[in-house]
Amino acid sequence: MRAMQVTAHGGAEVLRLAQVPDCPEPGPGMVRLTVGAVALNHLDLWVRRGHPGLKVPLPFVPGSDVCGVVDRVGEGVQRVVVGERVVAYPALFCGQCAACLAGRQNHCRHFAILGEHAPGGLAEQILLPERNVFPLPQGLSLEEGAAFPLAWLTSWHMLTQKVRLKPGDAVLVQAAASGTGVAAVQVARLFGARVLATAGSAAKCEALCALGAHEVVNYKEEDLRARVKAFTHGEGCAVVVDHLGADTFTTSMACLARGGTYVTCGGTTGPQLSFDVRHLFIKHQRIVGSTMGDVGDFQSLLRQMGPPGAGALFPVVGATFAFTQLAAAHEMLESRNLVGKVVVRVAD
Ligand SMILES: [Zn+2]
Known part of the structure; x- marks a missing residue:
């Protein structure tokens, strides 16, 4: 079968099409899929670029979000x-x-994300345990099916398990045009929160309004802290969802209300953060880390997921690429010049 592989750590040029052996016949409790589509995540960039602490046996088949x-x-x-x-x-x-x-x-010690700790889905077939596969919600295409698992699961878990949202809570979603960002906007809306989203262009801001954000801030042109103050009558946001890390942390914490929770699932702009602990305890604030979600979260998500207009939650496909155009797909993701997910069609 054909597979796309990370052949070395580096730029998009290290992604190569390869012929690899077909997946074997599935053993007891296993399922073999013909892969239809795979979505990219920021994780794919880490796997391709490489970083200390991430040991990937090369060549390696990436791809976490698999639909087939x-x-x-x-x-x-x-x-x-x-x-x-x-x-x-x-x-x-x-x-x-x-x-x-x-x-x-x-929280499993053997937790292995597809396309990071275990071979992923950017191949014509993949072998998975039965407990990993779920019927695709009705009305979704294979591309739409690939577009939601990791991002929506991550945001669902953050906002329903790590933070228990109440109707009317003000939620700030940083970099809301990203996969987890769009998902966080939708999930926060579903639970009755008031959503203030940030993005870096007028086009993204417009798209986020259409996707359900109550207000949108172009962080390149506007004073986010002033907008948060106006949005919350000076109180700050009950929740800040932020996967950027270094670049946004200080501002995010300044936007957080007394008793508020900063929740993070990533550090795409840098992993080292610093803060004044006095502000944290005096304001009764929490900083919470979160990775993906559990199988129960995934099942809850599947019940809410449908095509736009039908599901309370719906996948947002920002761009679609052919299987052999994976390098271009990575470049699109790195450009951050889209709203929602980058999807790669594996089956022609
Ligand atoms: Zn376990």
Whole structure:
């Protein structure tokens, strides 16, 4: 079969098309998919560029968000059938440890994100445990199905498990045109929050208004702190969702209300943060980290997910690329010149 591989760490030129052996017949409890589409995440850039602490055996097949059609099922598989369109929970887990048995699979010590710790979906086939695959919500294309798992799961977990949103809460979503950003806007709206979103261009701001943000701030042209003050009558936001890290942290904390929670799922602009602990304790604030979500979150998400207009949550595909155009897809993601997800069609 054909697969796209990261052949060395570096720029987009290290992504190469390769012929690799077909996936074997699925064993007991396993499912083989014909991959239809895969979405990119910022994680794909880390895997391609490489960073200390991330050991990727090269060459490596990336791709965390996988949507496709069941091709073969192993002995004992009951939840899906051959020919069914499915979407994958984007990480492997042991299923037996205390965290897994408690339903907290994203705390499993053997948690392995597809396309980071385990081979991903940018190949014509992938073999997955049955417990990872779920029927694609009705009305979604394979591209739309690939566009939501990791980003929407991450934002769902942050806003429903790490922060318990209340109707009327003011939520600031930084870099809201990104995958997790768009997802956070939708999830916050679903729970009745008031959403202030930031983006770096007029076109993105317009798109975010159409996607449900109550107000949008162009952070390149406007004073975010002043806008937050006006949006919250001087109180600050109950929740700040921020995956950028270094560039935005100080401003994000300044926008946080007394008793508020800063929740992070990434550090795309830099991992080192500094703050004045006196502000944190005097204002009863919390800084919370979060990675992806558990299988229960994924099932909740699937119940809410549908095509735009039908689902309370809906995938936002910003750009689509052919399988062999993965390098161009990476460049699009790096340009940040889009709203929503970059999707790669694997099946022609
Ligand atoms: Zn486990």
